[in-house]
Amino acid sequence: MPLEYPKETPSQTAGPFVHIGMMPRVAGFEVFETELGQVPAAEGVPGTRITIEGRVLDGTGTPIKDALLEIWHADAEGRYAHPEDPRVNEVHEGFTGFGRCHTDLDTGTFTIETIKPGVIPGRHARPQAPHLNIWIVARGINIGLHTRMYFPDEENDDDPLLGMVEHLHRRATLVASATGENAYRFDIHLQGPQETVFLDI
Amino acid sequence: MTAEYFQRDRRWHPPAYTPDYKTTVARSPNLPLLSVENSLSEITGPTFSHAGLGPLDHDLIRNFTGEEAIGERTIVHGRVLDQNGRPVKGALLEVWQANAGGRYRHKKDGYLAPVDPNFGGCGRCLTDEDGYYFFRTVKPGAYPFRSFSNSWRMAHIHFSIFGAGMTQRLITQMYFEGDPLRAQDPIANTVPDQAAIDRLVAPLDLEASVPLDSLAYRFDIVLRGRRQTMFENKLEGA
Ligand SMILES: [Fe+2]
Numbered sequence: 001m002p003l004e005y006p007k008e009t010p011s012q013t014a015g016p017f018v019h020i021g022m023m024p025r026v027a028g029f030e031v032f033e034t035e036l037g038q039v040p041a042a043e044g045v046p047g048t049r050i051t052i053e054g055r056v057l058d059g060t061g062t063p064i065k066d067a068l069l070e071i072w073h074a075d076a077e078g079r080y081a082h083p084e085d086p087r088v089n090e091v092h093e094g095f096t097g098f099g100r101c102h103t104d105l106d107t108g109t110f111t112i113e114t115i116k117p118g119v120i121p122g123r124h125a126r127p128q129a130p131h132l133n134i135w136i137v138a139r140g141i142n143i144g145l146h147t148r149m150y151f152p153d154e155e156n157d158d159d160p161l162l163g164m165v166e167h168l169h170r171r172a173t174l175v176a177s178a179t180g181e182n183a184y185r186f187d188i189h190l191q192g193p194q195e196t197v198f199l200d201i
Numbered sequence: 202m203t204a205e206y207f208q209r210d211r212r213w214h215p216p217a218y219t220p221d222y223k224t225t226v227a228r229s230p231n232l233p234l235l236s237v238e239n240s241l242s243e244i245t246g247p248t249f250s251h252a253g254l255g256p257l258d259h260d261l262i263r264n265f266t267g268e269e270a271i272g273e274r275t276i277v278h279g280r281v282l283d284q285n286g287r288p289v290k291g292a293l294l295e296v297w298q299a300n301a302g303g304r305y306r307h308k309k310d311g312y313l314a315p316v317d318p319n320f321g322g323c324g325r326c327l328t329d330e331d332g333y334y335f336f337r338t339v340k341p342g343a344y345p346f347r348s349f350s351n352s353w354r355m356a357h358i359h360f361s362i363f364g365a366g367m368t369q370r371l372i373t374q375m376y377f378e379g380d381p382l383r384a385q386d387p388i389a390n391t392v393p394d395q396a397a398i399d400r401l402v403a404p405l406d407l408e409a410s411v412p413l414d415s416l417a418y419r420f421d422i423v424l425r426g427r428r429q430t431m432f433e434n435k436l437e438g439a
Binding site: 005006007008009010011012013014015016017018019020021022024027028029031032033034036037058059060062064066070072074080081082083084085096097098105120121122123128131133135137138139140141142143144145146148160161164165190191195196197198199200201 | 203207209210211213214215216217219222224225226227228229230231232234235236237238239240241242243244245246247248249253254255258264265282284285286293295296297305306307308309310321322323325359361365366367368370371372373374388389391392397398400401422423424425426
């Protein structure tokens with residue numbers, strides 16, 4: 001018998017009212033002085049300001065209106081604001097790289113405003129193309145979905161993760177499209193012919 | 202110092218597609234997840250400090266208006282550990298729940314039970330050096346929801362947990378010992394193994410209760426563990 005470790009606490013859906021705990025203003029009230037994840041990169045943080053808009057679509061093609069997304073990303077030099085990043089001391093104090101947003105209760109569109117990340121060191125000395133890490137929860141999602149968003153105007157061909165996606169046409173599900181200067185669109189498909197590549201990290 | 206996390210045991214967690222919880226049918230990915238080696242992108246994640254939290258954030262009885270909410274006065278407490286049994290320090294816990302009548306304070310909740318003017322329904326706190334946390338709240342009521350026409354949610358508190366990195370990110374729900382609605386609750390039963398559901402059920406903790414004031418329930422949380430050995434993470438050109 002292999003050695004047994006305690007098992008992780010099982011996941012449960014965030015449900016439709018996830019905003020109450022994580023973005024109470026969206027639920028319709030104020031309780032906390034500061035809501036978390038509202039400013040991934042404060043004014044003065046070096047880097048290109050970007051805006052991303054998108055939707056989360058279910059298997060019928062309908063945008064879902066009760067999703068919450070978290071983004072986690074590196075700064076313009078590819079450094080994470082985290083103690084295990086060897087270059088954490090060089091990260092600007094106004095940069096967290098952590099953002100929270102929701103799909104609008106009426107339109108289903110989400111918006112992220114932050115700075116564009118740089119190339120990130122990877123395993124086996126293979127650099128990773130600039131990307132945002134994204135985590136999605138909602139009613140009907142039993143365990144949070146991890147994915148990444150890459151940029152259409154960056155060199156993605158040698159990215160180790162994109163290279164692992166077996167079906168070539170599915171790589172495109174991880175790349176945003178440009179809609180203007182420093183503006184991007186990124187739709188996430190939970191199911192169907194354009195199903196986004198989700199990750200088991 | 203970078204070490205990989207243990208692989209997540211996906212057979213222990215609920216699968217994406219659980220047709221008795223009908224909303225999952227159109228919202229569950231059909232294709233396999235892409236398994237990736239941990240890189241800096243996965244082992245890192247946001248960190249939080251007391252500076253970002255307010256003094257009443259962990260007290261759902263009083264944190265909305267300052268007046269006391271109505272309901273069974275309840276303490277929820279426990280420890281956050283990893284699979285190696287080590288305390289997870291500085292973990293951020295965010296909780297949200299319905300009021301004592303089963304009604305959420307949310308634009309989209311149309312249940313006929315009334316809102317409590319003094320109950321917001323959310324709170325947050327950080328674990329200490331031992332991984333310990335506690336909240337004060339009122340016990341949430343059961344509420345109906347549309348999966349089958351007479352489906353009910355057993356009383357529950359939603360928990361969001363940030364450990365050390367995105368690999369440990371978890372959202373779950375805590376239940377109360379002895380709830381008679383468990384067997385019919387389609388959401389609790391998305392978890393395939395009864396032993397796994399048991400892990401979400403907080404036992405009554407009479408010794409931690411405050412006499413003449415509040416009952417206590419104990420909810421311990423386990424996040425993914427890490428290997429002992431480090432992997433190399435050389436910077437490009439370094
Ligand atoms: Fe709920």
